[in-house]
Amino acid sequence: xxxxxxxxxxxxxxxxxxxxxxxxxxxxxxxxxxxxxxxxxxxxxxxxxxxxxxxxxxxxxxxxxxxxxxxxxxxxxxxxxxxxxxxxxxxxxxxxxxxxxxxxxxxxxxxxxxxxxxxxxxxxxxxxxxxxxxxxxxxxxxxxxxxxxxxxxxxxxxxxxxxxxxxxxxxxxxxxxxxxxxxxxxxxxxxxxxxxxxxxxxxxxxxxxxxxxxxxxxxxxxxx
Amino acid sequence: xxxxxxxxxxxxxxxxxxxxxxxxxxxxxxxxxxxxxxxxxxxxxxxxxxxxxxxxxxxxxxxxxxxxxxxxxxxxxxxxxxxxxxxxxxxxxxxxxxxxxxxxxxxxxxxxxxxxxxxxxxxxxxxxxxxxxxxxxxxxxxxxxxxxxxxxxxxxxxxxxxxxxxxxxxxxxxxxxxxxxxxxxxxxxxxxxxxxxxxxxxxxxxxxxxxxxxxxxxxxxxxxxxxxxxxxxxxxxxxxxxxxxxxxxxxxxxxxxxxxxxxxxxxxxxxxxxxxxxxxxxxxxxxxxxxxxxxxxxxxxxxxxxxxxxxxxxxxxxxxxxxxxxxxxxxxxxxxxxxxxxxxxxxxxxxxxxxxxxxxxxxxxxxxxxxxxxxxxxxxxxxxxxxxxxxxxxxxxxxxxxxxxxxxxxxxxxxxxxxxxxxxxxxxxxxxxxxxxxxxxxxxxxxxxxxxxxxxxxxxxxxxxxxxxxxxxx
Numbered sequence: 001x002x003x004x005x006x007x008x009x010x011x012x013x014x015x016x017x018x019x020x021x022x023x024x025x026x027x028x029x030x031x032x033x034x035x036x037x038x039x040x041x042x043x044x045x046x047x048x049x050x051x052x053x054x055x056x057x058x059x060x061x062x063x064x065x066x067x068x069x070x071x072x073x074x075x076x077x078x079x080x081x082x083x084x085x086x087x088x089x090x091x092x093x094x095x096x097x098x099x100x101x102x103x104x105x106x107x108x109x110x111x112x113x114x115x116x117x118x119x120x121x122x123x124x125x126x127x128x129x130x131x132x133x134x135x136x137x138x139x140x141x142x143x144x145x146x147x148x149x150x151x152x153x154x155x156x157x158x159x160x161x162x163x164x165x166x167x168x169x170x171x172x173x174x175x176x177x178x179x180x181x182x183x184x185x186x187x188x189x190x191x192x193x194x195x196x197x198x199x200x201x202x203x204x205x206x207x208x209x210x211x212x213x214x215x216x217x218x219x220x221x222x223x224x
Numbered sequence: 225x226x227x228x229x230x231x232x233x234x235x236x237x238x239x240x241x242x243x244x245x246x247x248x249x250x251x252x253x254x255x256x257x258x259x260x261x262x263x264x265x266x267x268x269x270x271x272x273x274x275x276x277x278x279x280x281x282x283x284x285x286x287x288x289x290x291x292x293x294x295x296x297x298x299x300x301x302x303x304x305x306x307x308x309x310x311x312x313x314x315x316x317x318x319x320x321x322x323x324x325x326x327x328x329x330x331x332x333x334x335x336x337x338x339x340x341x342x343x344x345x346x347x348x349x350x351x352x353x354x355x356x357x358x359x360x361x362x363x364x365x366x367x368x369x370x371x372x373x374x375x376x377x378x379x380x381x382x383x384x385x386x387x388x389x390x391x392x393x394x395x396x397x398x399x400x401x402x403x404x405x406x407x408x409x410x411x412x413x414x415x416x417x418x419x420x421x422x423x424x425x426x427x428x429x430x431x432x433x434x435x436x437x438x439x440x441x442x443x444x445x446x447x448x449x450x451x452x453x454x455x456x457x458x459x460x461x462x463x464x465x466x467x468x469x470x471x472x473x474x475x476x477x478x479x480x481x482x483x484x485x486x487x488x489x490x491x492x493x494x495x496x497x498x499x500x501x502x503x504x505x506x507x508x509x510x511x512x513x514x515x516x517x518x519x520x521x522x523x524x525x526x527x528x529x530x531x532x533x534x535x536x537x538x539x540x541x542x543x544x545x546x547x548x549x550x551x552x553x554x555x556x557x558x559x560x561x562x563x564x565x566x567x568x569x570x571x572x573x574x575x576x577x578x579x580x581x582x583x584x585x586x587x588x589x590x591x592x593x594x595x596x597x598x599x600x601x602x603x604x605x606x607x608x609x610x611x612x613x614x615x616x617x618x619x620x621x622x623x624x625x626x627x628x629x630x631x632x633x634x635x636x637x638x639x640x641x642x643x644x645x646x647x648x649x650x651x652x653x654x655x656x657x658x659x660x661x662x663x664x665x666x667x668x669x670x671x672x673x674x675x676x677x678x679x680x681x682x683x684x685x686x687x688x689x690x691x692x693x694x695x696x697x698x
Contacts, residue, residue, distance in 0.1 A: 097226075
């Protein structure tokens with residue numbers, strides 16, 4: 001009788017609107033990462049459905065998922081995950097390369113995004129020549145370059161010190177607002193979650209609370 | 225992804241681990257080189273065998289003879305001509321007919337006639353081998369310097385002596401020749417003009433020489449050659465236009481012949497035997513010459529070695545006798561195939577080892593790049609592209625190894641050829657290691673193929689890696 005079923009997520013149901021910045025907050029082991037993985041189609045739910053833009057993620061085969069991510073999803077990782085052999089520009093252009101865009105086109109777009117994230121002078125730098133904050137800016141640019149409908153960020157500031165974290169968070173929020181992107185961020189930090197429009201608190205696989213931040217008071221930058 | 229991007233990415237990842245890539249490639253280099261060198265030895269052997277066969281009449285050649293005419297100098301008209309009147313003689317029409325057959329590259333008439341040569345105190349028998357200028361051209365004869373092929377437009381019959389003709393000359397008085405004395409007659413074939421006698425019977429009759437064949441005179445009478453009175457045969461003073469290279473010891477297919485233009489020869493024969501039957505020509509029942517001129521045989525070339533047998537069958541069904549080198553060729557092919565398979569197999573073992581090396585390297589690369597592969601999948605690199613990336617990387621290893629291996633084999637092959645001259649091993653000239661272009665291309669292609677085969681399972685493994693592994697934080 002030692003078998004006990006562990007449910008990482010149990011009865012989670014919510015909707016995210018277009019152009020919204022959502023944060024999923026919870027302690028480690030709460031199931032927040034599992035939730036993000038399912039939203040991004042990296043893990044399959046045993047039951048239930050995930051619908052993005054009308055597409056049922058949970059029914060797709062792996063190659064369909066990859067294509068779906070390529071066309072509709074941007075990703076920001078905790079440990080940046082830049083390709084070590086490529087410079088900043090090439091890293092940003094990578095998702096477009098997977099789409100088969102011509103080098104000239106994709107480098108132009110990547111160039112523009114690196115300017116937006118404030119890395120004008122680091123375009124030719126390799127990842128190991130940049131600080132963590134700079135690397136994550138490249139990561140943000142890479143997530144944005146393919147014009148995704150939705151961006152997932154998994155503890156985007158987890159490997160950064162608090163000052164840089166604030167910078168990156170501000171940048172993310174600004175860019176998302178300006179370009180009208182939908183961003184779903186997972187974090188264990190309640191404070192960072194205040195940048196979001198809506199915050200889902202998750203404990204033991206259940207959403208226990210949804211906070212709605214009004215735009216003015218949620219400006220964490222001024223509080224720091 | 226674009227092909228250019230795929231290529232650049234996989235080449236780039238190969239550059240990342242230079243030493244490891246180098247060692248893996250080295251394995252392929254050795255594997256490729258051993259296969260190429262081994263096969264080149266087999267091909268060298270094949271080449272020398274073909275050269276040997278070329279001396280014996282070539283691989284695509286067919287010799288067609290008529291059914292009844294066995295090429296004897298004297299025709300037994302009384303017994304056979306009755307039923308053989310409709311048999312298959314080789315006439316000009318026959319040649320034309322053969323030329324229209326499938327697979328035929330060329331068909332040329334051949335007329336062989338025995339003749340006697342006189343020069344000073346020497347006398348010799350030889351076979352005049354008349355054929356067309358084109359056929360002689362095709363024989364690729366190697367002549368002594370200054371020689372040329374007989375000119376069909378020359379006013380007199382020009383002779384091209386085989387390099388061993390003189391061996392059959394003997395002194396008139398003693399009857400001793402090269403085989404007895406070990407010395408060649410003192411005749412310079414290239415410069416000296418010699419007497420040639422076409423009408424041998426008359427010659428022997430006038431000579432009444434004791435050393436001539438008794439059968440000759442008897443049959444001559446029975447054959448009813450035109451003139452009843454013995455007539456002194458005409459001696460033609462003829463000069464040579466060339467001598468086949470090689471000297472008295474180097475045998476080749478034409479060593480014992482004296483080549484000349486067939487139409488000229490025909491003209492001479494018809495003039496010499498005017499009103500009589502020409503020796504070797506079939507006669508009608510009454511002993512009169514057959515209406516058309518009949519050749520001894522047809523020398524044919526098939527367009528390809530593979531078609532020789534088929535062509536031979538076709539001609540046999542037309543009622544002719546055909547001789548080819550097919551039996552010999554087939555036996556030789558079988559031997560060669562076996563030798564080459566064994567040699568190639570030895571080489572293949574080392575390429576197999578290299579393939580294991582490639583698979584190992586690719587596996588390592590995948591373990592190392594698990595995270596990268598995962599990230600690529602998460603941000604939208606299709607499964608197919610990931611598999612292609614790793615397959616291409618393995619193919620690169622194979623290609624570079626194949627190219628370098630070929631360069632190495634060229635060096636090894638050159639060294640072998642310099643150190644071990646061909647004569648000492650196979651007995652004929654030529655290199656013992658021979659690398660044709662197709663072998664180069666095939667070995668490179670094979671190396672790429674082996675690389676991709678070895679890289680296939682690692683590539684599929686990379687494709688199946690869970691993207692979760694990448695974003696899972698360590």
